[in-house]
Amino acid sequence: MKRNREQSQRLIQFWILSLLFVTLSMLLSAWTTSYSHTNHNRETTVNAVVQLMEDQYARGLSLDDMRPWLPDLLNGIKAKQMILYRGESVEFQWQPKGVYEVATMHYRRDLNNGLKMNLVLTRTPLVPAFSSQEWLLVAIGLVAALGMVWFGRGWLEREMSGIELLALRASRINGGDVEAAGELVKGERPLSVSRALRKLHRNWQQEREAKLELDRQIRTRAFIDHETELGNRMFFERRLAALAPNHRFRNQGVLCLLQFAGLEEVEPARRLPVLKAFIEHCQPILQEHPDAVFARLNWLQLALVIPMLPLKEADQLAVKLHRIGARLPLPEGAVKSELLNIGLAYFSREEPLEQAQEEAEQALRAAQLQGESSWFMYDKGAVDRELAQGSVRWRSLIENALTQKRFVTLFQPVLDENGAVLCREMFSRIRDGQGKILRASLYRPMARRCGLIPRVDRELLALALQQMQAHGWQQPLVVNLACESVLHPRFAKSFIMLLANYHIRRTQLVIEVNERELVQNAERMIPVLKELKRTGIQLSIDGVGYTVEGTHYIERLPVEWIKLHPSLVHQVEHRPESQLVITSLTQALSNRGLTILAEGVESAEEGRCLLQLGVDGVQGRHYGEAAPTTE
Incomplete structure (x- = not known):
């Protein structure tokens, strides 16, 4: 930003200096033209006086005949002195009264009758002698010109400031701040570029959101049960595979199968609210275990895996899940006494995945054989001593x-x-x-x-x-x-x-x-x-x-x-x-x-x-x- 500001100041200074240079050049040209024109008029006046006297001599008039009107003529052209001489003899000399010391110019001419003329005129002034009204007009013109320069400078500064703002936003975009392209910054110039950036950002953002939504849809359709919004069987199998690479568990944990046998005689549309209510009541419990995997395997079966859960807490978890099931409001046709059976298998490190799955299924069957809603933990005496510490x-x-x-x-x-x-x-x-x-x-x-x-x-x-x-x-x-x-x-x-x-x-x-x-x-x-x-x-x-x-x-x-x-x-x-x-x-x-x-x-x-x-x-x-x- 500082560098852009310095460049803008240099551009403004260059513009002002260029304008002043042009203005001074025009003034100098006008003065030169005026000065040259005045001098040309002086030359014309001198030549006219010479021509007049030669014409008078040509008509047969003498110098004495011209003496009555010649001083008036010289006063009219504001002459300071005129001398006519023949050889060394002065024939005529004129000088106005009350002459003050001023800068003069001498014009020497030879007349046809052998006379030589030396005419002295006031030197052309460098600064024209304007009247007060004329000087007032000149002053007004200068003030107006300076005012326009000042106004132009302010306008140019505003425009350059807008360009600086746009350049700053562009540098942020180049630096990786893509969101800067969508910002509405007041005062940016040119407006067309600023609007184009925002439009491009909107189009890019819409495309990006579409891609993100497509990604979410793909992930959802691949791994989500759309009725309960839990993971599906494919989701569950992938998570188990991640917990047990090479089909052996890396850590201890518990695998839990939940079968809603009491809903088998209920219409599918009336089962879903019961499952959703159960899942909703389980969320506070599962939030305590961020690594837990909760999925729906089929219409009436859910699965839960919690790595690194102590055996004592696994028992407590089963009790909590069973109590949640007991409190659920059931539709007509549901068998409350046989609503939920839970089978749990505790797996240890390096235990085969298939063994844990088989033990969980055996525990579920054992719970179902009890004839009512219950839970059963498969006991194989393989609890890891490391995890059993208090x-x-x-x-x-x-x-x-x-x-x-x-x-x-x-x-x-x-x-x-x-x-x-x-x-x-x-x-x-x-x-x-x-x-x-x-x-x-x-x-x-x-x-x-x-x-x-x-x-x-x-x-x-x-x-x-x-x-x-x-x-x-x-x-x-x-x-x-x-x-x-x-x-x-x-x-x-x-x-x-x-x-x-x-x-x-x-x-x-x-x-x-x-x-x-x-x-x-x-x-x-x-x-x-x-x-x-x-x-x-x-x-x-x-x-x-x-x-x-x-x-x-x-x-x-x-x-x-x-x-x-x-x-x-x-x-x-x-x-x-x-x-x-x-x-x-x-x-x-x-x-x-x-x-x-x-x-x-x-x-x-x-x-x-x-x-x-x-x-x-x-x-x-x-x-x-x-x-x-x-x-």
């Missing part, structure tokens, strides 16, 4: 890890299509009192339950900044933040203070948040993330595609990175519906300047397919395990 022990373990610096950091590269490192993502572990390493998927859910996740994330941020400063990586480093950390009242301030302690390129730090958490808490999270963004960092959204969420949050948040959920990535080369979702997403975001990544890539075939679909980078065990350091 909240008090977990709190103590995590607090000790914080105070004694027991966190271990690992780094996994993200590669582009040429195999170059796009960025690195940081993962974490903690050591317990016996030196055993505990995974983030185990300790982070417990840190959430104990309210320690903001402290944990702050510690991990400090470790990330230390590694960035120590290694001097040229590529960005991605650090995950939980929703609770972002929403903590003092987190933004502590984050800014933490950044000030390290000498790093802030654009190399990427803060990553989960899409589901962002959408559920958009009104509170987006202002905080914008405040963090003003420090110079980058923002990333992971877990994209885990739920059927629209990407409209990108309109409100300046995001640089998007990361696809592993459920979309798993065996993508064999799943046309996943390919369709990814293609629609990449096309919808094609004009945003975002980098789209895919995590959880387990094979070269998956990686090749993803890159062909428009994904910019891939991350997973096939391309490199997370390691303590990455060079």
